[in-house]
Amino acid sequence: MSTIDHEKYEAVIGLEVHAQLLTESKAFAPVKPEYGAAPNTQVTPLCLGHPGTLPVVNENLVRYIIKMGLATQCDVADKSIFARKNYFYPDLPKGYQISQFDTPICYDGFVDIQLEDYDKRIGITRIHMEEDAGKSIHDQDPYNTLVDLNRAGTPLIEIVSEPDLRTPQEAYAYLSKIKQIVQYLEICDGNMEEGSLRCDANVSVRPRGQEEFGTRTELKNMNSFRNVERAIHYEIYRQIELIEEGGEVVQQTRLWDTSKMQSRPMRSKEEAHDYRYFPEPDLPPIRVTEQMLTDIREELPELADVRRKRFIEEYGMSVDDAVTITDSRYLADYYEEVVDHLGNPKSASNIVLSEVLRVLNEKSIDIREFPISAERVSKLVKLKEDDKINSSAMQDIFNEMLVKDEDPEEMAKEMNLIQVSDSGFLEPIVDEIIENNPDEVQRYKEGKKQLIGFFIGQAMKASQGKANPKLVKDLITKKLND
Amino acid sequence: MTISETREKVLSGEVQLNDIVNHYISRIETRNDEINAYVATDFEAAKKQAEEIQKKIDKGEAGKLAGVVLGIKDVISERGKKLTCASKMLEDFESVYDATVIERLLAEDAILIGRLNMDEFAMGSANEYTNFGPVKNPHNTNKVPGGSSGGSAAAVAADMAMATLGSDTGGSIRQPASYCGVVGLKPTYGRVSRYGLVAFASSFDCIGPLAHSVEDTARILDVIAGFDERDNTSSQKATGNYVDAALNPNKNIKIGVPEEFFGEGLDPEIKEGIESLLKKLEADGAELVPIKLPYTKYGIATYYVLATAEASSNLARYDGIRYGHRADKEEVLDELKKEEEALRQQFESATGDEKIALQEQLTKMDSALIRLYKKSRTEGFGQEVKRRIMLGTYVLSSGYYDAYYGKAQRVRRLIQDDYKKAFEKVDVIVSPTAPTTAFDIGDKLDDPVQMYLNDVYTITANLAGICGISVPAGTHSDGMPYGIQFMADSFQEEKVINAGRLAELHTK
Numbered sequence: 001m002s003t004i005d006h007e008k009y010e011a012v013i014g015l016e017v018h019a020q021l022l023t024e025s026k027a028f029a030p031v032k033p034e035y036g037a038a039p040n041t042q043v044t045p046l047c048l049g050h051p052g053t054l055p056v057v058n059e060n061l062v063r064y065i066i067k068m069g070l071a072t073q074c075d076v077a078d079k080s081i082f083a084r085k086n087y088f089y090p091d092l093p094k095g096y097q098i099s100q101f102d103t104p105i106c107y108d109g110f111v112d113i114q115l116e117d118y119d120k121r122i123g124i125t126r127i128h129m130e131e132d133a134g135k136s137i138h139d140q141d142p143y144n145t146l147v148d149l150n151r152a153g154t155p156l157i158e159i160v161s162e163p164d165l166r167t168p169q170e171a172y173a174y175l176s177k178i179k180q181i182v183q184y185l186e187i188c189d190g191n192m193e194e195g196s197l198r199c200d201a202n203v204s205v206r207p208r209g210q211e212e213f214g215t216r217t218e219l220k221n222m223n224s225f226r227n228v229e230r231a232i233h234y235e236i237y238r239q240i241e242l243i244e245e246g247g248e249v250v251q252q253t254r255l256w257d258t259s260k261m262q263s264r265p266m267r268s269k270e271e272a273h274d275y276r277y278f279p280e281p282d283l284p285p286i287r288v289t290e291q292m293l294t295d296i297r298e299e300l301p302e303l304a305d306v307r308r309k310r311f312i313e314e315y316g317m318s319v320d321d322a323v324t325i326t327d328s329r330y331l332a333d334y335y336e337e338v339v340d341h342l343g344n345p346k347s348a349s350n351i352v353l354s355e356v357l358r359v360l361n362e363k364s365i366d367i368r369e370f371p372i373s374a375e376r377v378s379k380l381v382k383l384k385e386d387d388k389i390n391s392s393a394m395q396d397i398f399n400e401m402l403v404k405d406e407d408p409e410e411m412a413k414e415m416n417l418i419q420v421s422d423s424g425f426l427e428p429i430v431d432e433i434i435e436n437n438p439d440e441v442q443r444y445k446e447g448k449k450q451l452i453g454f455f456i457g458q459a460m461k462a463s464q465g466k467a468n469p470k471l472v473k474d475l476i477t478k479k480l481n482d
Numbered sequence: 483m484t485i486s487e488t489r490e491k492v493l494s495g496e497v498q499l500n501d502i503v504n505h506y507i508s509r510i511e512t513r514n515d516e517i518n519a520y521v522a523t524d525f526e527a528a529k530k531q532a533e534e535i536q537k538k539i540d541k542g543e544a545g546k547l548a549g550v551v552l553g554i555k556d557v558i559s560e561r562g563k564k565l566t567c568a569s570k571m572l573e574d575f576e577s578v579y580d581a582t583v584i585e586r587l588l589a590e591d592a593i594l595i596g597r598l599n600m601d602e603f604a605m606g607s608a609n610e611y612t613n614f615g616p617v618k619n620p621h622n623t624n625k626v627p628g629g630s631s632g633g634s635a636a637a638v639a640a641d642m643a644m645a646t647l648g649s650d651t652g653g654s655i656r657q658p659a660s661y662c663g664v665v666g667l668k669p670t671y672g673r674v675s676r677y678g679l680v681a682f683a684s685s686f687d688c689i690g691p692l693a694h695s696v697e698d699t700a701r702i703l704d705v706i707a708g709f710d711e712r713d714n715t716s717s718q719k720a721t722g723n724y725v726d727a728a729l730n731p732n733k734n735i736k737i738g739v740p741e742e743f744f745g746e747g748l749d750p751e752i753k754e755g756i757e758s759l760l761k762k763l764e765a766d767g768a769e770l771v772p773i774k775l776p777y778t779k780y781g782i783a784t785y786y787v788l789a790t791a792e793a794s795s796n797l798a799r800y801d802g803i804r805y806g807h808r809a810d811k812e813e814v815l816d817e818l819k820k821e822e823e824a825l826r827q828q829f830e831s832a833t834g835d836e837k838i839a840l841q842e843q844l845t846k847m848d849s850a851l852i853r854l855y856k857k858s859r860t861e862g863f864g865q866e867v868k869r870r871i872m873l874g875t876y877v878l879s880s881g882y883y884d885a886y887y888g889k890a891q892r893v894r895r896l897i898q899d900d901y902k903k904a905f906e907k908v909d910v911i912v913s914p915t916a917p918t919t920a921f922d923i924g925d926k927l928d929d930p931v932q933m934y935l936n937d938v939y940t941i942t943a944n945l946a947g948i949c950g951i952s953v954p955a956g957t958h959s960d961g962m963p964y965g966i967q968f969m970a971d972s973f974q975e976e977k978v979i980n981a982g983r984l985a986e987l988h989t990k
Binding site for chain 1: 558559565567572575577578579581676677678679680681683684685711712713714715791792794795797798799801803804805851852855875878879880883887
């Protein structure tokens with residue numbers, strides 16, 4: 001194995017991303033599915049495929065997919081039709097899936113991805129709408145496969161990339177970008193673990209310099225961003241080694257097994273489908289007018305790429321900090337609210353990047369679940385900036401604010417942390433410290449000036465953290481130098 | 483008894499609703515054993531409904547169809563009732579919701595007395611392909627009633643209902659109406675909601691009324707027509723004044739007479755009868771305009787590609803997994819085991835290429851799931867349904883799509899254009915409803931193509947999506963009735979009602 005020169009080869013990767021839309025109801029039925037609800041409780045006769053039921057297009061579905069198309073610079077078809085994709089499976093109640101075939105509503109777009117040392121533009125072939133199937137559960141009953149149709153009919157969009165990706169890292173960056181966009185647009189929660197974002201990958205390899213694509217395989221069942229990267233990495237190596245050993249890559253679908261960290265081919269029978277696509281007769285074509293496009297364009301939020309650049313220019317933020325803060329639309333919103341309150345972008349980014357992000361990471365929560373509002377956190381920072389509290393007090397109050405919804409200044413008073421800048425109060429404390437530590441005083445006077453920190457610490461302790469450290473320092477320096 | 487007569491008598495208090503309901507109950511009790519139009523009845527519910535509606539009448543709050551006793555084709559969903567589509571596949575299936583048309587009928591106080599026999603999943607022209615046994619023509623019980631709404635037509639003809647609902651995908655309301663001597667109206671595609679109509683061919687299917695008179699079909703249409711947000715293919719266009727069109731028909735209409743519908747294959751007596759009726763209409767003031775519909779000769783071929791394609795997909799849901807007929811699981815597993823064992827034994831003793839072939843066979847054996855699908859569907863569907871599913875699956879298969887489905891779609895548009903052009907010149911187009919009168923039961927059972935030809939005059943209205951009506955035009959020397967068909971452009975139901983009423987004035 002070690003004799004193989006992997007660098008001789010180049011991988012060609014295309015991703016198909018399915019995003020479950022956050023519409024109020026299913027794609028074609030008036031039920032709002034709840035994640036984690038008891039099996040087969042979020043259904044109507046339509047979701048169950050009962051005879052005589054008819055699909056009805058959810059209007060948000062069309063708006064949402066157009067948003068995605070516009071956000072990825074796609075053309076939007078003024079007329080596109082739904083098609084039926086026919087196949088039998090127990091979790092597919094109608095025996096066909098409503099999808100789009102040769103007329104996707106959005107096509108020919110792109111996204112820009114950022115890697116550590118380069119940027120790259122990745123083409124989007126098409127974005128189309130479809131409904132999700134139910135879920136087959138194979139591991140809860142030893143004798144039967146169970147079917148949960150809660151998910152059946154849930155609206156999905158499928159985003160198909162051009163085969164422009166060359167490395168697993170690029171695939172990861174592309175997928176993250178798609179997730180970021182759907183979250184910015186608020187059309188999908190982007191959660192891969194819960195299955196609201198799903199990804200299949202088409203992977204082939206070819207000798208560097210060769211134009212023609214190699215035979216590709218399709219990877220499925222990767223349920224996290226890391227697993228997508230891992231599975232593609234595994235597949236590239238598998239294909240290169242196969243070719244180097246004189247074998248041939250077979251076109252097949254392979255399932256990623258997270259526990260074994262390897263993929264296995266799906267039974268070829270399982271994938272030998274003739275889907276018999278034909279126009280869905282129950283749904284008229286979708287027509288998109290210029291007016292609709294104008295309206296939807298106006299609804300689009302500022303997207304991460306634009307916002308990142310603005311933060312760098314407007315707030316003088318470093319690129320890294322701007323990337324971190326704009327990664328989530330809500331964190332960036334939060335940040336800008338703090339800026340508004342404080343009028344100081346630098347102190348806003350300090351508190352958000354240090355304290356706020358620390359808590360989000362520790363608790364693995366989203367900024368929307370963060371208990372301290374931008375207004376309250378701004379008040380806290382303001383106390384510090386006005387010298388009413390010192391930085392250690394700010395830390396203590398911040399931690400308390402996570403559990404108590406009170407005004408920070410009131411809390412500072414209650415916690416007895418309002419900084420004391422009154423030398424009448426501080427002088428006796430300083431005098432006492434000098435008197436009680438003659439050795440340190442002696443050494444300081446002999447030139448060990450760094451002992452100043454020791455004296456300040458003692459003073460802070462004696463004042464129960466309330467002393468203004470700057471004033472304390474001035475006082476001590478003055479007294480010791482007398 | 484017609485709807486208008488009933489309405490007068492009921493509202494004036496001359497007749498009580500329970501008398502009406504009892505009349506139909508006794509008709510059904512005496513006639514249905516022989517005719518076999520109803521597959522299920524609920525007399526108690528009908529009586530109870532009559533009592534409640536009678537109270538409304540007494541308070542002056544009666545709906546438009548108060549006292550109208552209706553039978554419903556067993557392809558339209560009624561909550562809490564069996565919805566079998568005359569198929570073994572759904573023999574135990576009970577619907578959990580009301581079709582839109584049912585909601586609308588009930589809101590206007592119609593009384594629903596039972597479920598009507600039909601060709602399985604509405605596929606057939608003689609009402610012989612049914613899990614409940616054939617329906618007999620009330621005019622001669624050796625004859626078929628036509629299909630697929632044979633039960634709906636026969637129930638009206640035998641006075642077992644005041645009117646009925648049928649469905650028309652390729653002539654399934656109009657052809658049985660013709661065979662049974664009643665009026666049958668197929669509305670424009672999109673005029674009546676399909677929500678709750680079990681789909682056969684979704685871009686063709688229409689619900690419509692069958693009744694004793696043109697006016698009665700207009701009264702039913704008046705209630706069931708109109709936009710429904712649960713059916714994206716239903717039209718938002720305003721509905722017409724159908725009843726008025728029946729009450730005050732305009733005699734000075736332009737009637738297009740297409741040469742294609744009066745040629746070869748048409749029974750000469752029917753031809754003569756229709757032509758003499760047209761002369762009377764002309765004498766009344768109508769203008770007869772010879773027209774051509776050159777592409778209609780491809781109607782049957784086009785229809786059987788497109789309708790079966792849609793059917794193959796629409797009927798995929800009957801897989802024995804969630805509801806409907808399911809083959810015996812143990813049997814499926816047993817068969818699988820036996821086959822596998824047999825193959826394995828052969829494999830053990832085989833050598834060379836044969837061994838490789840057997841190995842291949844073993845790996846390619848259908849899974850238990852696939853076997854369950856196949857066996858459930860084989861057992862659950864009848865011959866004609868299976869024939870159409872196979873045909874439809876074939877025309878959609880990769881490699882054949884363009885040659886069949888794609889081409890048929892293009893021809894469908896040409897036929898639509900034929901009609902569009904014709905309706906620039908005429909109000910309605912006339913034809914016989916069917917080329918013959920009702921044939922003998924069993925006559926065409928083994929010759930599907932002959933069976934399909936019965937729909938030659940009706941099928942193109944479904945391809946074009948336009949409306950049509952069949953009105954009794956006369957009686958053949960064989961003693962059987964035959965109908966005259968009028969077609970009008972989309973959403974011009976008033977025009978077919980108008981023309982139908984003019985014809986009816988000469989034949990009643």
